[in-house]
Amino acid sequence: MSAAGPGARRGAASxxxxxxxxxxxxxSTGDEALLARAASLDAADPLAGxxxxxxxxxxxxxxxxxxxxxxxxxxxxxxxxxxxxxxxRHGWGTRLIRSWDEEWMALPTRLGDRLGEVVLGAAPGQxxxxxxxxxxxxxxxxxxxxxxxxxxxxxxxxxxxxxxTDRYVAxxxxxxxxxxxxxxxxxxxxxxxxxxxxxxxGERTGVVxxxxxxxxxxxxxxxxxxxxxxxxxxxxxxxxxxxxxxAVRVDLDAHEVDLAVGCSYKFLNGGPGxxxxxxxxxxxxxRLRQPIxxxxxxxxxxxxxxxxxxxxxxxxxxxxxxxxxxxxxxxxTVDLIEAVGLDAVREKGRALGAFVVEAVDDVLADRGVRVVxxxxxxxxxxxxxxxxxxxxxxxxxxxxxxxxxxxxxxDGIRLGLAPLSTSYTEVARALVRIDQLLAxxxxxx
Ligand SMILES: *Cc1c(COP(=O)(O)O)cnc(C)c1O
Numbered sequence: 460m461s462a463a464g465p466g467a468r469r470g471a472a473s474x475x476x477x478x479x480x481x482x483x484x485x486x487s488t489g490d491e492a493l494l495a496r497a498a499s500l501d502a503a504d505p506l507a508g509x510x511x512x513x514x515x516x517x518x519x520x521x522x523x524x525x526x527x528x529x530x531x532x533x534x535x536x537x538x539x540x541x542x543x544x545x546x547x548r549h550g551w552g553t554r555l556i557r558s559w560d561e562e563w564m565a566l567p568t569r570l571g572d573r574l575g576e577v578v579l580g581a582a583p584g585q586x587x588x589x590x591x592x593x594x595x596x597x598x599x600x601x602x603x604x605x606x607x608x609x610x611x612x613x614x615x616x617x618x619x620x621x622x623x624t625d626r627y628v629a630x631x632x633x634x635x636x637x638x639x640x641x642x643x644x645x646x647x648x649x650x651x652x653x654x655x656x657x658x659x660x661g662e663r664t665g666v667v668x669x670x671x672x673x674x675x676x677x678x679x680x681x682x683x684x685x686x687x688x689x690x691x692x693x694x695x696x697x698x699x700x701x702x703x704x705x706a707v708r709v710d711l712d713a714h715e716v717d718l719a720v721g722c723s724y725k726f727l728n729g730g731p732g733x734x735x736x737x738x739x740x741x742x743x744x745x746r747l748r749q750p751i752x753x754x755x756x757x758x759x760x761x762x763x764x765x766x767x768x769x770x771x772x773x774x775x776x777x778x779x780x781x782x783x784x785x786x787x788x789x790x791x792t793v794d795l796i797e798a799v800g801l802d803a804v805r806e807k808g809r810a811l812g813a814f815v816v817e818a819v820d821d822v823l824a825d826r827g828v829r830v831v832x833x834x835x836x837x838x839x840x841x842x843x844x845x846x847x848x849x850x851x852x853x854x855x856x857x858x859x860x861x862x863x864x865x866x867x868x869x870d871g872i873r874l875g876l877a878p879l880s881t882s883y884t885e886v887a888r889a890l891v892r893i894d895q896l897l898a899x900x901x902x903x904x
Pocket of ligand 1: 592
């Protein structure tokens with residue numbers, strides 16, 4: 460058994476429990492009940508075994524007690540460590556430049572097809588892996604807006620709660636093309652609804668850019684209904700799937716989505732800076748022109764001719780040399796999701812979220828902690844954001860104790876729940892520690 464095996468994990472776990480118990484100032488039975496409930500949920504969890512597929516997060520006193528940030532940076536799979544090693548020694552080290560012909564030229568579309576099939580509900584030939592989410596957003600939004608402007612449709616519809624890069628890219632495209640930004644202002648704890656969209660779309664609507672799962676609140680938008688509303692108004696919809704891919708069902712083809720982009724380093728565990736994916740529905744591929752015409756998107760890149768001619772299908776949405784080292788790890792998570800089934804992944808995410816909402820009500824509500832994510836499971840993605848005036852300081856203390864959620868301005872703590880790697884016990888330990896820290900501070904003051 461390697462040091463990374465279950466024995467090591469057990470050691471880390473009991474160390475963490477000691478720390479939690481020692482620091483307790485009030486020996487809350489609520490906390491103990493929560494940890495016990497978490498242990499029984501873990502014992503009954505059909506995906507519990509998936510945790511062993513991940514690289515262990517440290518050992519002994521440095522072991523991570525609870526990792527609740529898999530929605531920002533997913534943990535690496537052991538298979539990815541092996542795959543990267545093989546890539547460096549064999550594909551790169553031995554096959555050298557021949558690997559471009561043997562594997563790498565096809566990688567962006569081959570991996571795109573795998574993602575499409577297993578995670579996104581997209582038939583082959585509509586997805587590609589390549590640039591960052593920001594750059595792919597620009598490419599697809601710019602392509603969609605150019606197409607819309609030709610039909611006299613001048614508006615880009617978006618919402619004030621979307622991730623900064625989405626808003627900034629849209630503002631840049633509007634400045635570049637003369638398009639108009641039309642803003643939806645959802646309540647922060649909620650998100651965009653079909654009615655919100657219906658209220659702003661019309662004959663001017665070009666492209667509607669929204670996130671399926673809101674990065675702050677975790678609001679899970681009604682993608683099928685919103686897509687229909689946009690189509691009824693004659694517009695195109697561009698879905699940002701950063702917080703959905705590998706966590707919730709998307710079913711792009713079934714819902715006739717036009718365009719989509721998403722991250723691979725969050726729930727897809729591709730690694731820091733792993734490139735994003737883009738989806739362009741086949742019916743739009745011939746018509747839409749992406750703006751970064753590079754040699755790798757050319758129909759015949761190695762002819763190196765005088766003029767640009769877009770490659771067939773999704774190849775035409777590639778710009779430069781694919782980031783091979785960064786993208787190979789995505790496939791390991793796709794394999795794992797395929798093995799356990801996306802529905803099981805969603806079910807675990809939903810159950811983890813419900814566990815957090817209930818636990819906050821039971822244990823933390825009396826300390827002034829509120830759930831600011833949707834309380835209904837069907838409208839919540841895979842994190843739960845809680846709010847307390849002292850969240851910033853709490854987060855800093857938790858990080859010091861190897862409990863890792865993230866802080867979001869102004870007073871939010873996001874508890875990211877990665878179905879393949881997060882246990883109920885991890886979540887319970889974090890909540891118990893928050894309870895203890897707030898109890899200590901109130902006795903001290
Ligand atoms: C994480 C995230 C991004 C990140 O974009 P990068 O180009 O990878 O930095 C963009 N949009 C949303 C909604 C995100 O959650």
